[in-house]
Amino acid sequence: MPPFPARRAAILLVLVPGLALPGIVAAGAETNAGLEPAALKAMAERLRTEERSTQGAYERLAWLCDRIGPRLSGSPQAAAAVGWAAATLRKDGLKDVRQEPVMVPHWIRGDEEITLVTPVTRRLEGLALGMSVPTPPEDLTGELVEVDSLDALKALGDKVRGRIVLFNAAMWRDPDGEGYGKISPLRHAGPSAAARQGAIGTLIRSLGTLDARLPHTGTLSYEEDAPKIPAAALSAEDAMHLHRLLQAGETVRVRMRLDCRTLADAPSANVVGDWRGRERPDEIVLLGAHLDSWDVGAGAHDDGAGIVMVMEAIHLLKSLDLHPRRTLRAVLYMNEENGTRGGRGYAADHAEELPRHVAAIESDRGAGPPLGFSVAGGPGATETVRGFAQGLDAIGATAITEGGDGGVDISRMRAAGVPLLGLKSDMSGYFDWHHSRADTLDKIDRASLADGVVALAVMAYALAESDTPLPRLPPQP
Amino acid sequence: MPPFPARRAAILLVLVPGLALPGIVAAGAETNAGLEPAALKAMAERLRTEERSTQGAYERLAWLCDRIGPRLSGSPQAAAAVGWAAATLRKDGLKDVRQEPVMVPHWIRGDEEITLVTPVTRRLEGLALGMSVPTPPEDLTGELVEVDSLDALKALGDKVRGRIVLFNAAMWRDPDGEGYGKISPLRHAGPSAAARQGAIGTLIRSLGTLDARLPHTGTLSYEEDAPKIPAAALSAEDAMHLHRLLQAGETVRVRMRLDCRTLADAPSANVVGDWRGRERPDEIVLLGAHLDSWDVGAGAHDDGAGIVMVMEAIHLLKSLDLHPRRTLRAVLYMNEENGTRGGRGYAADHAEELPRHVAAIESDRGAGPPLGFSVAGGPGATETVRGFAQGLDAIGATAITEGGDGGVDISRMRAAGVPLLGLKSDMSGYFDWHHSRADTLDKIDRASLADGVVALAVMAYALAESDTPLPRLPPQP
Numbered sequence: 001m002p003p004f005p006a007r008r009a010a011i012l013l014v015l016v017p018g019l020a021l022p023g024i025v026a027a028g029a030e031t032n033a034g035l036e037p038a039a040l041k042a043m044a045e046r047l048r049t050e051e052r053s054t055q056g057a058y059e060r061l062a063w064l065c066d067r068i069g070p071r072l073s074g075s076p077q078a079a080a081a082v083g084w085a086a087a088t089l090r091k092d093g094l095k096d097v098r099q100e101p102v103m104v105p106h107w108i109r110g111d112e113e114i115t116l117v118t119p120v121t122r123r124l125e126g127l128a129l130g131m132s133v134p135t136p137p138e139d140l141t142g143e144l145v146e147v148d149s150l151d152a153l154k155a156l157g158d159k160v161r162g163r164i165v166l167f168n169a170a171m172w173r174d175p176d177g178e179g180y181g182k183i184s185p186l187r188h189a190g191p192s193a194a195a196r197q198g199a200i201g202t203l204i205r206s207l208g209t210l211d212a213r214l215p216h217t218g219t220l221s222y223e224e225d226a227p228k229i230p231a232a233a234l235s236a237e238d239a240m241h242l243h244r245l246l247q248a249g250e251t252v253r254v255r256m257r258l259d260c261r262t263l264a265d266a267p268s269a270n271v272v273g274d275w276r277g278r279e280r281p282d283e284i285v286l287l288g289a290h291l292d293s294w295d296v297g298a299g300a301h302d303d304g305a306g307i308v309m310v311m312e313a314i315h316l317l318k319s320l321d322l323h324p325r326r327t328l329r330a331v332l333y334m335n336e337e338n339g340t341r342g343g344r345g346y347a348a349d350h351a352e353e354l355p356r357h358v359a360a361i362e363s364d365r366g367a368g369p370p371l372g373f374s375v376a377g378g379p380g381a382t383e384t385v386r387g388f389a390q391g392l393d394a395i396g397a398t399a400i401t402e403g404g405d406g407g408v409d410i411s412r413m414r415a416a417g418v419p420l421l422g423l424k425s426d427m428s429g430y431f432d433w434h435h436s437r438a439d440t441l442d443k444i445d446r447a448s449l450a451d452g453v454v455a456l457a458v459m460a461y462a463l464a465e466s467d468t469p470l471p472r473l474p475p476q477p
Numbered sequence: 478m479p480p481f482p483a484r485r486a487a488i489l490l491v492l493v494p495g496l497a498l499p500g501i502v503a504a505g506a507e508t509n510a511g512l513e514p515a516a517l518k519a520m521a522e523r524l525r526t527e528e529r530s531t532q533g534a535y536e537r538l539a540w541l542c543d544r545i546g547p548r549l550s551g552s553p554q555a556a557a558a559v560g561w562a563a564a565t566l567r568k569d570g571l572k573d574v575r576q577e578p579v580m581v582p583h584w585i586r587g588d589e590e591i592t593l594v595t596p597v598t599r600r601l602e603g604l605a606l607g608m609s610v611p612t613p614p615e616d617l618t619g620e621l622v623e624v625d626s627l628d629a630l631k632a633l634g635d636k637v638r639g640r641i642v643l644f645n646a647a648m649w650r651d652p653d654g655e656g657y658g659k660i661s662p663l664r665h666a667g668p669s670a671a672a673r674q675g676a677i678g679t680l681i682r683s684l685g686t687l688d689a690r691l692p693h694t695g696t697l698s699y700e701e702d703a704p705k706i707p708a709a710a711l712s713a714e715d716a717m718h719l720h721r722l723l724q725a726g727e728t729v730r731v732r733m734r735l736d737c738r739t740l741a742d743a744p745s746a747n748v749v750g751d752w753r754g755r756e757r758p759d760e761i762v763l764l765g766a767h768l769d770s771w772d773v774g775a776g777a778h779d780d781g782a783g784i785v786m787v788m789e790a791i792h793l794l795k796s797l798d799l800h801p802r803r804t805l806r807a808v809l810y811m812n813e814e815n816g817t818r819g820g821r822g823y824a825a826d827h828a829e830e831l832p833r834h835v836a837a838i839e840s841d842r843g844a845g846p847p848l849g850f851s852v853a854g855g856p857g858a859t860e861t862v863r864g865f866a867q868g869l870d871a872i873g874a875t876a877i878t879e880g881g882d883g884g885v886d887i888s889r890m891r892a893a894g895v896p897l898l899g900l901k902s903d904m905s906g907y908f909d910w911h912h913s914r915a916d917t918l919d920k921i922d923r924a925s926l927a928d929g930v931v932a933l934a935v936m937a938y939a940l941a942e943s944d945t946p947l948p949r950l951p952p953q954p
Contacts, residue, residue: 062721066597066718066721066722067596067597068597069597069599119544120543120544120545120546122546125914210689211915211919211920212687212689212691212909212915213691213774213913213914213915213917214689214690214691214915236919237915237917237919240917240918240919241543241917241918244539244543244918245543297690432689436690437602437690438688438689438690438691438714440690440714440717440718441717441718441721442688442713442714442717443688
């Protein structure tokens with residue numbers, strides 16, 4: 001039963017002038033009883049009051065960060081996170097809570113030391129990039145050549161042969177994380193591109209927005225047919241220092257020692273649990289986030305916040321008996337950071353069931369204030385979501401953008417036509433901490449985290465309750 | 478010859494209403510030709526234009542940070558800094574540029590690793606405190622007990638026996654650096670106080686104002702008759718994590734491995750150079766800062782900025798032929814950070830000459846926007862300095878406070894009655910970087926650094942030019 005009585009759109013428009021897009025609301029009000037903006041607003045307010053009081057998401061995140069901590073795929077902590085997540089979903093009363101096996105890459109960092117050796121000696125603050133090969137036993141020392149783009153690298157042609165390439169471009173701060181999108185190909189594709197031109201190693205100015213001598217790691221993506229060379233991130237300050245030396249015409253030499261290794265793939269799991277719908281339990285709205293994190297911080301923003309938002313959104317709806325007609329499914333993915341085995345595994349293992357996945361929402365943009373959702377769906381999906389999001393105006397999460405793929409993990413269901421939503425947060429501060437030692441619990445704002453839970457819960461409820469599912473994406477072969 | 482014609486105070490007051498303290502200006506205008514606020518303002522403007530154009534201080538600082546870097550007493554880099562400073566002062570045309578020998582403590586960091594071992598395992602971000610003894614060869618592991626003050630430690634009495642004490646108090650951000658003054662006794666005195674009660678080691682939440690998993694080192698001060706126990710600083714995040722575990726009632730155990738060592742005292746030097754006064758060369762206005770820095774950053778704010786301000790203030794006056802009647806002396810002290818041997822050595826070696834030191838100004842508060850000066854002098858000294866500082870109102874450095882000791886290095890001349898001034902900077906951001914890996918060149922704002930040079934130059938000029946020296950402090954036995 002819908003928790004709030006349906007109201008007429010006409011009354012709504014009088015009560016909240018300028019709020020509604022009349023076409024949407026009128027349609028929604030007539031066909032989606034209980035999902036009118038005023039009803040969803042009242043629900044959001046109720047959820048918000050409850051979450052701010054219980055601090056349920058924050059308490060879960062505190063446990064994940066403080067008692068489990070960094071949890072890179074294949075690590076004991078990742079295994080502990082899987083166990084904790086499954087136990088917590090069971091305690092929440094979800095059904096069929098299960099660990100769905102996936103084999104994950106098992107990369108370990110080991111000792112590492114990056115040193116400027118010419119023209120002065122200085123220990124540099126760096127971190128191997130995830131999945132990097134180690135340096136040779138005798139270390140790796142080379143002359144530095146600096147570029148600020150893949151095009152600039154290409155233009156150097158043979159001049160990088162035998163050198164260490166420094167990818168040195170500053171990232172800008174913005175609420176959408178667009179700066180990261182623009183610059184991250186340097187980290188992903190840079191090592192193989194440089195290797196093809198004969199480079200012996202690569203360094204990259206950390207993809208981050210706060211200069212606090214804090215290196216930010218992240219994965220690289222070796223191309224199969226290119227030589228694999230060691231790659232590490234440097235703190236912004238160190239990259240600027242090297243730049244100044246190079247600009248002064250110096251020959252700059254750096255020594256890299258990375259003892260990282262990739263072991264055999266390790267067994268791990270996605271954690272999945274259902275709150276079965278009251279009328280159409282076979283139709284699924286999936287809420288996803290990722291359990292794994294990088295190995296150097298506590299994975300608070302990335303993606304502990306998403307994990308606890310997903311858990312708590314369902315728990316909160318359940319505890320207030322806001323039971324939608326379709327099933328809400330928590331999927332806590334493994335290995336988003338360095339392999340996406342969880343995302344791919346889920347899509348493959350559930351291929352038959354994907355036609356009954358009516359929507360998926362991913363939360364993997366940190367715990368900044370929620371802003372709204374990205375929507376990739378069939379014709380009209382965006383407008384429907386925009387209508388639902390009007391219930392979130394008190395928490396400011398009404399911005400709906402069309403496009404994207406919702407997030408790395410759920411994107412693997414795109415080919416099956418599943419409508420994909422991504423919870424958007426204000427990412428202005430996110431990349432200060434992302435993939436660094438400093439992605440720790442204290443960086444989480446309790447109120448913003450609670451608002452994220454509410455945004456996710458309300459949108460998930462609306463998608464699971466609506467008379468008609470969102471129009472699907474055109475299936476791809 | 479004074480560079481600007483004297484003007485009548487009455488005219489000044491009309492031209493710049495509300496600017497002057499009439500009593501001061503009237504006195505100054507009659508007795509200190511060329512040092513009226515309007516004249517000093519014009520001088521400041523000229524110096525500022527020149528410094529902003531040449532970026533002389535910044536260029537020197539870039540060299541010190543990028544080519545020499547961290548320069549803890551006794552290190553090869555400290556020796557390089559001494560050589561560079563002496564060569565630079567000679568190139569600037571100063572006379573009698575000399576390296577005045579001092580023996581300095583020679584502490585070296587070595588490897589270090591601090592690990593949370595119970596109830597979870599986590600590598601903690603820490604740095605040994607300067608002058609700490611090492612941990613025993615088998616490492617040091619103990620249960621943590623947390624206090625937020627020396628009083629709280631005392632109240633625990635025997636309960637800290639066999640434990641590691643965590644001094645855990647957050648520092649506040651303020652423009653005056655008062656937060657540091659309040660909290661730094663925990664770092665200085667905490668280890669010996671804890672050792673007297675039977676503790677086996679101490680940790681301290683870093684004295685810093687930015688939480689970026691960045692530990693801040695700094696010296697401790699062992700008491701002679703207390704047991705010496707190892708001591709380290711932790712990042713704020715780690716201290717908060719430990720606090721949460723302790724608050725939850727956990728037994729928290731930490732392992733410390735500090736391989737730091739104190740070697741035999743090493744030979745080093747203060748670097749001293751004079752620009753001899755045009756009329757009273759035997760009377761000296763001393764400009765001081767310290768050449769040494771901690772071993773983990775580049776010593777940009779602490780105290781590379783002070784060093785280049787002192788050098789450049791004299792160089793700038795000299796290059797514009799603003800030649801005061803008394804001698805301007807640059808004293809670039811060694812070992813402010815962990816022993817003050819330079820400050821004590823200079824005062825002892827120059828004891829006979831100190832009666833002719835008419836004033837000393839220290840710059841050791843970073844390169845934030847200059848705010849004014851602290852003044853410790855005889856009756857009327859503060860008012861005279863306040864009058865001179867009115868020439869600095871365009872750069873906002875007019876705030877004059879009475880008291881203090883000017884700075885750690887020059888304070889050693891207090892007993893001899895030397896009037897002591899400290900250049901005050903806005904320290905709101907200073908403790909984000911102070912004593913950390915992130916005290917690097919990029920943290921320096923060029924305009925603020927240039928303004929600091931101008932503030933120092935104008936005040937030094939006025940003190941060296943004035944008809945009557947500042948009233949001296951009452952000599953102490």
